[in-house]
Amino acid sequence: MRTIVCTDYGPPDVLQLKDVPKPVPRDDEVLVRIRATTVSAADCELRRFDFAPWIWVPMRLAFGIRRPRRGVLGQELAGDVDAVGKNVRSLRKGDGVFAATGIPLGAYAEYICLRENPQTGAITTMPANLGYQEAAAVPYGGGEALRFLRKADVRSGQRVLVNGAGGSFGTFAVQLAKVLGAHVTAVDGAPKLEMLRAIGADRVIDYRPSPLPI
Numbered sequence: 288m289r290t291i292v293c294t295d296y297g298p299p300d301v302l303q304l305k306d307v308p309k310p311v312p313r314d315d316e317v318l319v320r321i322r323a324t325t326v327s328a329a330d331c332e333l334r335r336f337d338f339a340p341w342i343w344v345p346m347r348l349a350f351g352i353r354r355p356r357r358g359v360l361g362q363e364l365a366g367d368v369d370a371v372g373k374n375v376r377s378l379r380k381g382d383g384v385f386a387a388t389g390i391p392l393g394a395y396a397e398y399i400c401l402r403e404n405p406q407t408g409a410i411t412t413m414p415a416n417l418g419y420q421e422a423a424a425v426p427y428g429g430g431e432a433l434r435f436l437r438k439a440d441v442r443s444g445q446r447v448l449v450n451g452a453g454g455s456f457g458t459f460a461v462q463l464a465k466v467l468g469a470h471v472t473a474v475d476g477a478p479k480l481e482m483l484r485a486i487g488a489d490r491v492i493d494y495r496p497s498p499l500p501i
Contacts, residue, residue, distance in 0.1 A: 291395035292358045296336040302360075302395075310400045314372040317401055317410070319384060321366040323423035324394040327455065330360045361394025363387055365413060365422035375403045378412070385417075386410035387426035428455030429463075436463055443468025452488065453479030461488050 288309045295301040312318040332338065333355075338346050350356055365385040368378050378384065386401055389408025393399050401410050409430055413422045435456075441447055447464045451457050452473035464471045465487040473480075473488035480491040 288397040290359050290397070291361075293334055293355045293360050294358070295354050296334065298335070301334065307396075309398050312370055312372045312400045314374040315402055315404070316372045317368050317375055317378050317384075317403060318370040319364065319366045319386065319399050319401060319410075320369045321364045321394060321397060321399060323365045323419040324361045325363045325423055325427075327362060327427065329362065329427075334360060357392050359393045359395050361388065361392055361396070362408075363423050363426045364394040364399065365417075365419040369398065372403075377403055378410070383413040383419075383422075384410055385413050385422040385426055387430055425459075429459040432456045432459035432463055436460060436467065441467050441469050444470075446470045446472070448472045448474065449488075450474045450494075452483050452491075458483075458486060462486050 288307060290305055290307050291302050292305045292307075293301055294303055310318065333350065336343075336347070336350075363386070365383070368380050368382040368384055371378060371380055387408040387410075388394055388399070388401065389405055391408075401408070403410070409426060413419075417425075436447075439447075441464055445468075447460075447469040449457050449460045449464070449471060452461050453475035457473070457475070461471050461473050461483060470489050471487065472490040472492065473483040474492045474494050475483060476495060477493045480493060483491050
């Protein structure tokens with residue numbers, strides 16, 4: 288199968304198209320034929336290894352000191368179940384699925400094996416009203432935003448402040464909070480405020496202070 292392999296840390300040309308063996312699912316895994324994936328800011332940061340000094344060393348130890356240990360990047364995907372392990376119960380061959388891969392990454396490929404109940408990440412059947420490209424953009428930002436909103440027990444009539452609302456978590460949090468019936472205040476930079484209004488924010492705030500009058 289074809290994959291995009293990150294051969295080193297650096298600019299986009301460290302990514303190379305390579306042929307590798309097609310994976311075989313274990314008993315608790317499904318093999319997914321990937322139809323769409325995303326290129327997230329986190330993928331680009333990892334490819335460049337662009338991290339703050341306080342986290343640089345532990346991240347390097349985790350992902351590879353000299354070059355990436357996990358050569359195939361990509362955290363989100365949508366596709367079809369191509370095969371299932373003998374212990375898998377919730378998914379069947381032919382199911383349309385979308386998933387967040389978690390720490391193992393690996394979505395920049397034609398196929399990927401994912402656990403039915405992963406320790407990190409998530410996989411589930413795709414909503415019927417979403418195409419592959421739309422579904423692939425949901426799992427990471429959408430999943431994390433939903434988790435935090437549930438943790439906060441957001442309900443109709445409450446007021447919710449979303450800081451950094453123009454990012455991947457924030458844009459989903461704004462929309463999900465509105466679906467839950469909350470009044471949403473979104474905080475981000477001026478270039479993103481109109482977009483935040485368009486996706487449903489009731490009030491928007493530019494986090495940067497206004498310049499002092501001369």
